[in-house]
Amino acid sequence: MQNTPKSMRLQIALFGRTNVGKSSFLNLMAGQDIAITSSVPGTTTDVVEKPMEMIGVGPAVFLDTAGLDDKSVLGEERIKRTIKTLDRADIITLVCEAEVWTDAEEMILAEAKKLNRMTIVIINKIDLQAPTEEFINRIKNDYKVTVVCVDSSSLDNRDKYLNVFKQAVIANCPEDYLTPPPLLADLVPKHGLVVLLIPIDVQAPKGRIILPQVQAVRDCLDTDCACLIVKENDYVKTLEKLNVAPDLVVCDSQVVDFMVENTPENVQCTTFSIIFSRLKGDMATFDAGLKAIDTLQDGDKILIAETCTHHATCDDIGRVKIPRWLKRYTQKELSYDVCAGRDYPDNLRDYKLIIHCGSCMINRQETLSRIAKAVDVNVPITNYGMCISYCNKVYDRVVEPFKKSGALQ
Ligand code: SF4
Structure with missing residues (x-):
């Protein structure tokens, strides 16, 4: 696996009315043309995902959503998908224009409050109109959010605005993202031995193992544990060959009965799905x-x-x-x-x-x-x-x- 999986990246969702410049803001952050930008309202039709390494923040993925006031034929469906994106947003970023505040902005901030999500408001297009102090303070005071003013019209300003936005992201990063529950670390001693019991059946993807298994291997290494991977047909013989008992055995749930039957009582065992029930x-x-x-x-x-x-x-x-x-x-x-x-x-x-x-x-x-x-x-x-x-x-x-x-x- 070459890149951090999207499911482990900080998810920064961009919301806003059509043509407030969400896509231009995303392009500015990424330093390239990713989202389709146009002055024609409603150009972003579905959620556009852009993974990005943000130095100081870590691996993130930007989610660029369709405009909240899209009146086109497909608008209702797009707005539904946009609202659904709130479910996975670690940080909600509402893009708006100076001195314009409508029901759409109200709705996103109300949802963010209901879901208890950290929120950053970007006042975009300040090259066209600078916001008044009163406008900025009203947003800050009424909604208790971080406000950042941006001119996304030119990549020349990228470093300046990227740094300001990164500081806002760092200040608003949810605790749950920074310190998620452990995968295995509290279940095994440091320098312990973990056995991963992985059946390779018709459902196993060709030439690789699935993400929960990959993450478990990485977590063993992070926990300074040795990790031994075995299929069920070699499991019993492999245990016999060991001169120390494993500290933990983790199996695919489909062979849980086999694992329990063949694992000595004094050896702890569980399943990948159960360790993920806590992590995720x-x-x-x-x-x-x-x-x-x-x-x-x-x-x-x-x-x-x-x-x-x-x-x-x-x-x-x-x-x-x-x-x-x-x-x-x-x-x-x-x-x-x-x-x-x-x-x-x-x-x-x-x-x-x-x-x-x-x-x-x-x-x-x-x-x-x-x-x-x-x-x-x-x-x-x-x-x-x-x-x-x-x-x-x-x-x-x-x-x-x-x-x-x-x-x-
Ligand atoms: S846990 Fe299993 S079913 Fe769920 S997403 Fe991962 S591979 Fe698919």
Whole structure:
């Protein structure tokens, strides 16, 4: 992997009315023409993503959204997508013009406040009209946000405005992004040994391993641990060859029953999906959501939520295996809807349970927004690895490392 995955970058979302210069501002920050800019309102039709290394800030991705007052035929759909971008924004950046303040600006700042997101207001086009002190102070005082004045008309000013914006980003960087929950660090001692049990089946991508596995390897190195990777057919023999017991075994959830059966009682073990439930989500809410499995009745609807759009195979984990395990455990006839990628339905109330994947393709903020939407309508939500382990009756064993570390009560 050459670049930091988008899901781990600071997500800076740009909002604003059409033609306030969001795309010009993005081009200025990037120092190149990325977004399509034009004086014709509504040129940005979908979210344009621009990954960028910001020295002093780190890897970031700018999300350039469509204008909030787009009156074109497709405008409503674009605005919906724009509003959805709020879910994943670590920092909301509202671009406006001097002395112009409309319902669109009000709406974004109201949403930012509701979602408790850090917000920067960019007063753009100051080369055309400079803002009055009164205008700047009113925004600062009424909304408690950082205000930055910018002229995006020429790349000549880039260094000056980039530095001012970076300072604003550093001052507004959310704590949750700066110090996210650990992946493995509190579960293993320094210089310990971690075994990663990775089956290579038809669903495994050709020539590589998937992101949660890559991140676990990197986390082992960051934690000064040795990491041994093995497929399930060599697992038992490999353990026998070791003259020290591993400090932790992490497996793909699909082989959790095999791992538990073949891992000595004194060795801690868990799954990739469960370690991601904490890194990307809220472990306690997912743990509480599991209880709903025991109350499911014939005909209940379950939402399977995946954040990648992989090609589903005949033995797909979300579409085939989880329904099979749930059927075996509950003995009930349940019905399923699957959402993938960035789709997350509005009709959450229709479901008796949401089962969410490890979210390796989206950022923590977006997963937390999804969890909050489920909690808002009292729909239990849990995680793939937790659900699979529960149905295989090995849940207590695989969450034990988190209970020991105090991460889960
Ligand atoms: S299903 Fe979820 S956790 Fe698994 S690879 Fe796709 S995005 Fe990552």
